[in-house]
Amino acid sequence: MALYKYGSFLTQHDDAAFDAVHSPGATAPYAGIYRCTGCGYEIGIAESHTLPPQSHHSHSPTKVEWRLCVYAQHKK
């Protein structure tokens, strides 16, 4: 589970982006933390970079799929 120290840096939001599940090797639509729906493994990735492939880590019987956990807002 993603950790943070200062709650004032994060805002709970109901954006549909948090509901989408992304296949291994898909393009990350947002910079941020993504979580494997199968095991909870978390990664940090830049916007438009490629999410890790199925071979990134192993577990069964579920497959690796990525779901956005926290995204970085690019505004001041």
Ligand SMILES: [Zn+2]
């Ligand atoms: Zn996993």
